[in-house]
Every structure is written in C-alpha cells, then in structure tokens.
Amino acid sequence: MADGRPEIPKLDTSVPQTARIWNHLLGGKDNFAVDREVGDQIIASLPQLAENARLSRAYLARAVRYLTGEAGIRQFLDIGTGLPTADNTHEVAQAVAPDARIVYVDNDPLVLAHARALLTTSAEGATDYIDADLRDPEKILDAAGRTLDFDKPVALFLMGILGHIEDDAEAKAIIASIMSRLAPGSYLAMYDGSDTSEANNEAVRIWNISANPKYHLRSAARIAGLFEGLELVEPGVVPVTKWRPEADAPEIDQYCAVGRKP
Amino acid sequence: MSKTAQPNDGPTVRRLQLGARLRSLRLAKGVSRDQAGWAIRASESKISRMELGRVSFKERDVTDLLKLYGVDDPGEHERLLALAREANTPGWWHSYGDVLSTWFQNYLDLEQAAELIRTYEIQFVPGLLQTDAYARAVIMLGHGTASKEEIDRRAHLRMARKQLLTRETPPRLWAVIDEAVLRRPIGGVDVQREQIEALLEASKLPSVRLQVMPFSSGGHAAAGGAFSILRFPYPDMPDVVYIEHLTSGLYLDKREDVDAYSAAVGRLVIEAEPPDRTPEILEQALRNLKG
Numbered sequence: 001m002a003d004g005r006p007e008i009p010k011l012d013t014s015v016p017q018t019a020r021i022w023n024h025l026l027g028g029k030d031n032f033a034v035d036r037e038v039g040d041q042i043i044a045s046l047p048q049l050a051e052n053a054r055l056s057r058a059y060l061a062r063a064v065r066y067l068t069g070e071a072g073i074r075q076f077l078d079i080g081t082g083l084p085t086a087d088n089t090h091e092v093a094q095a096v097a098p099d100a101r102i103v104y105v106d107n108d109p110l111v112l113a114h115a116r117a118l119l120t121t122s123a124e125g126a127t128d129y130i131d132a133d134l135r136d137p138e139k140i141l142d143a144a145g146r147t148l149d150f151d152k153p154v155a156l157f158l159m160g161i162l163g164h165i166e167d168d169a170e171a172k173a174i175i176a177s178i179m180s181r182l183a184p185g186s187y188l189a190m191y192d193g194s195d196t197s198e199a200n201n202e203a204v205r206i207w208n209i210s211a212n213p214k215y216h217l218r219s220a221a222r223i224a225g226l227f228e229g230l231e232l233v234e235p236g237v238v239p240v241t242k243w244r245p246e247a248d249a250p251e252i253d254q255y256c257a258v259g260r261k262p
Numbered sequence: 263m264s265k266t267a268q269p270n271d272g273p274t275v276r277r278l279q280l281g282a283r284l285r286s287l288r289l290a291k292g293v294s295r296d297q298a299g300w301a302i303r304a305s306e307s308k309i310s311r312m313e314l315g316r317v318s319f320k321e322r323d324v325t326d327l328l329k330l331y332g333v334d335d336p337g338e339h340e341r342l343l344a345l346a347r348e349a350n351t352p353g354w355w356h357s358y359g360d361v362l363s364t365w366f367q368n369y370l371d372l373e374q375a376a377e378l379i380r381t382y383e384i385q386f387v388p389g390l391l392q393t394d395a396y397a398r399a400v401i402m403l404g405h406g407t408a409s410k411e412e413i414d415r416r417a418h419l420r421m422a423r424k425q426l427l428t429r430e431t432p433p434r435l436w437a438v439i440d441e442a443v444l445r446r447p448i449g450g451v452d453v454q455r456e457q458i459e460a461l462l463e464a465s466k467l468p469s470v471r472l473q474v475m476p477f478s479s480g481g482h483a484a485a486g487g488a489f490s491i492l493r494f495p496y497p498d499m500p501d502v503v504y505i506e507h508l509t510s511g512l513y514l515d516k517r518e519d520v521d522a523y524s525a526a527v528g529r530l531v532i533e534a535e536p537p538d539r540t541p542e543i544l545e546q547a548l549r550n551l552k553g
Binding site: 013027030033110116118 | 436471473501517524
C-alpha cells in the first residue's frame with residue numbers, strides 16, 4: 001500500500017460544485033454552504049428548478065425502464081453520475097433485469113466515493129466506477145471495457161452533462177468517438193436544459209456566476225443535431241415530461257431524446 | 263424516502279423530528295419565536311429548545327402551536343400529536359438504563375432510527391462490528407473495576423445493537439477505520455484474529471461498507487479523532503454528528519458543524535482505500551497476525 005498510490009483529488013468545499021448543487025435542489029443532504037447558497041439563489045430566480053430536477057430524474061428512470069424492457073439492453077455507460085439520489089440507474093435497471101451491468105463515470109471525487117460505497121450492484125449484475133472527464137472518451141472506453149462487452153449493445157447516458165460542453169462540434173465529436181466503439185443496436189439517451197424561456201436563461205446566468213463547471217443551454221433543434229447518424233426513438237426530441245410519460249405533466253425547459261445506433 | 267414514523271425510532275428521534283417540523287411550520291407562517299412562546303405561555307428560549315428537540319412536548323403546547331401556525335389539516339395535526347406522544351415512549355434499549363448513561367441512550371435512539379451511519383474510528387473496531395470477545399476487551403479498558411455482571415450486561419447490549427445491521431430494512435453503515443485498528447491486538451492476538459475474520463464477513467453484508475485508511479496516507483482529513491454522522495429518512499431532520507468522550511457524548515446538528523464533519527468524512531472516504539479493496543487488506547492483516 002505504501003507506494004504507487006495515484007495522486008488523490010481533494011475535496012473542495014469552498015467552490016460550489018454541480019453535483020452538490022443538484023443534490024441540494026433535489027432535497028439531499030450531501031452539500032455544503034457554498035452549494036446551498038448558489039442553489040437558493042437559482043431557486044429564487046426560478047422556483048420551478050427543483051421540480052425540474054425531480055422531473056428530469058423521473059425521465060431518466062423511464063428511459064432506463066424502456067431500454068431494459070422493450071429494447072432489451074443489459075449494459076449501461078452512465079457519464080456524469082452525480083451524487084446518489086432515489087432511482088439510481090443501476091437500481092432501476094436491475095429491478096427489471098438483475099443481470100444488468102452499469103459503469104458510472106464522474107470526475108468529482110466526492111461523487112465517486114459515494115458511488116463506490118452506495119451504488120452497489122445486485123449479485124447477478126455488476127457495477128463499476130470510473131474517475132474520468134467527459135472530454136476524455138478514450139480513457140472512459142478503456143476503463144469501461146473491464147465491465148462492459150462492446151460486442152453487445154450498450155446504452156450511453158449523458159444526463160444533464162452535455163450542457164457543460166458549449167460547442168456543438170465538440171459535443172458531437174465526443175458522442176461520435178464513444179458511439180463508434182459501441183455495437184449496432186446501442187443507444188444514446190440524454191437530457192439537458194433548454195433555452196426555451198427567459199426565466200431559464202436567467203437561472204443559468206446566475207449558475208454560471210459561481211458554479212463550477214459552467215453550463216450552457218441549447219435549443220431543441222441543437223439537441224436534435226447531437227443525434228446525427230442515430231435513429232430517434234418515438235416521440236423524438238421533447239421536454240422530459242413528454243417522453244413516454246406515465247402521468248400528465250406540463251412542458252418544462254429540460255429537453256431529452258433517446259436515439260438508436262443502426 | 264418515507265416521511266412516516268418508523269417503528270425502530272426512539273424518543274430522541276421523535277423529539278428532533280417534531281422540533282424540526284414545528285420550526286419549518288413557524289418559519290413558513292412568518293411567526294417569531296417570541297410570538298410562538300407567548301402562545302404557549304412560555305419563553306422564546308423554550309421554543310428554541312423545543313425546535314432543537316432538547317425537551318419533551320406537552321400535547322396542549324403542540325396543539326396551540328399548530329393552531330398559531332395555521333395547520334388545519336386534521337391528518338397532519340394527528341400525525342404531529344402522535345409524534346409528541348411517542349416522544350415520551352422509550353425504546354427497548356432503555357431497559358439497559360442501569361448500565362447506560364442518558365447521553366448514550368440518546369445515541370442508541372438515533373442509531374436505531376438512522377438510514378445512513380457514517381463513522382470514523384482510529385483506535386477500535388466500530389461498536390456495531392465488534393465481536394463479543396473484542397467488545398468485552400474494549401469494555402474492560404473503560405470499566406476495568408466493574409463487576410463481571412456489569413461487563414456481561416454491557417457486552418450483551420453491544421451484541422443486541424448489532425441486530426440493526428441484519429434487520430429487514432437495515433441502515434447503511436459506511437465506516438472508515440484507520441489501519442492502526444487492524445494492527446492493535448485488543449484483547450490479545452486470538453481475539454484480534456476472530457475480530458478481523460468477523461470484519462471480513464461483515465464487509466460482505468449489503469448494509470456494510472468498510473474502508474481502510476492506510477498508514478501510507480499521511481496527515482489525512484480527520485486529524486481530530488473518531489466521530490459518527492447519522493442521517494435520518496426525514497427531509498426536515500438534519501444529519502447529527504456524534505462524538506463520544508470518556509464521560510459524555512457530544513451531539514452537533516448546527517449546519518456549520520455538520521458541514522465541517524461532512525467535509526472531514528468526505529475527505530476520509532476519498533482518501534481511504536476504496537471498499538472493494540477491503541477484503542484483501544483484511545486478509546493481509548490476518549497473515550500479519552499469524553506472521
């Protein structure tokens with residue numbers, strides 16, 4: 001144990017962190033004063049945001065159930081895991097298919113420590129945890145290969161994370177480099193905030209004054225553009241509340257889509 | 263996460279829960295502590311103590327406060343009054359009152375109600391993971407002159423507490439232990455070996471996550487000492503930090519204190535060896551004992 005321990009990233013409670021702000025907005029307790037301060041400022045500007053966060057998580061769970069159920073997917077690559085909450089990807093997937101295998105990827109050391117301890121697999125399935133940045137798809141793919149079989153379909157999850165990549169060309173290049181390694185019949189599922197209201201634009205402006213890393217809203221058309229080369233699953237690019245909803249819900253400024261690699 | 267009362271909770275948790283709820287209701291209504299105190303013929307500081315869960319509740323006071331705060335939903339009204347009643351009903355562990363100080367009874371209340379227990383130990387195996395022989399050795403260190411009967415009773419209580427981890431919906435115990443815990447032969451080599459084997463078994467339980475802080479990690483986050491942070495399945499209830507001293511226990515639930523200890527435990531779980539390495543580390547510790 002004495003030698004060869006890699007440099008361990010430090011916990012920084014002086015700068016607000018995305019995962020911890022979302023944890024606060026979702027009513028969690030794994031956040032610090034700086035995170036609550038930013039979160040409360042954003043909520044003051046956009047009271048709807050906490051509910052949006054819950055509705056987006058609910059979409060994630062429906063997407064997992066669709067993919068494990070109808071689409072028969074058994075492998076998930078979930079980049080931008082965030083702090084554990086209710087209905088984590090592996091819990092929803094393994095409730096349908098206990099043998100589902102899930103690789104969680106995040107670059108926040110606190111998220112990874114929580115994931116390793118709390119997002120633990122069923123006996124039949126598997127979970128693994130990778131410390132990597134979305135901008136380093138090669139590192140992600142190499143490490144995910146320990147747990148996932150790339151000869152079989154994989155669902156790539158980019159939930160609320162592509163907003164951190166401002167440039168569409170860069171976002172498309174990241175998606176392409178991952179999807180190109182995945183088997184035909186694989187999926188991309190995502191959601192992100194959309195520039196569909198003045199209030200949402202203002203909330204993101206406040207977020208970007210202090211939160212790390214910064215976030216950028218896209219239009220529904222730009223989100224659709226990220227699915228180039230993939231077949232969109234019905235109902236296409238829609239607000240998260242309108243993607244195969246189980247109950248009637250209003251449209252919100254969070255758009256999503258699921259696409260299949262032909 | 264459930265908002266309804268759990269059968270495992272003791273009076274301390276009920277008081278904290280009811281206090282936190284009354285505080286939220288008061289703030290939502292924009293009522294000052296002074297005004298609230300007036301309504302129940304008491305002082306501002308009485309309201310403060312009630313909201314912090316430090317005192318028991320009279321049903322009449324709760325009824326008057328709910329009226330002041332405009333709570334007219336009979337369901338909510340009855341739920342909060344039930345909490346007030348249960349806040350006066352002791353849990354099973356209170357029958358060990360002869361060997362338990364009040365501060366430790368309060369801790370057991372909290373432990374039974376927690377959904378997540380994060381704990382850091384630098385000297386001893388965490389109480390919930392101790393074997394009978396190891397527990398007796400630790401108890402002897404603190405109560406060397408006690409009668410055999412008293413030591414039996416203390417050890418028996420510690421073993422009864424462990425049922426927590428195998429009950430139907432157990433809390434998650436997430437423990438970080440210093441490597442020193444594995445090296446120090448409390449109670450002798452045989453007791454230590456049996457204890458490490460028990461840790462190996464416990465680390466396979468879905469409810470237990472154990473991480474070891476290796477000596478190779480230098481001055482790490484919690485330079486202070488052992489502590490626990492308990493989390494409860496109630497959104498209104500803050501995490502509670504518990505620090506055990508020789509003759510008393512200290513509880514912290516102010517946001518800035520909880521933040522400081524959460525940051526410490528955050529640094530510990532980041533810097534310690536990840537949980538999936540624990541079996542290998544425990545097996546090495548066993549080989550070292552035999553060495």
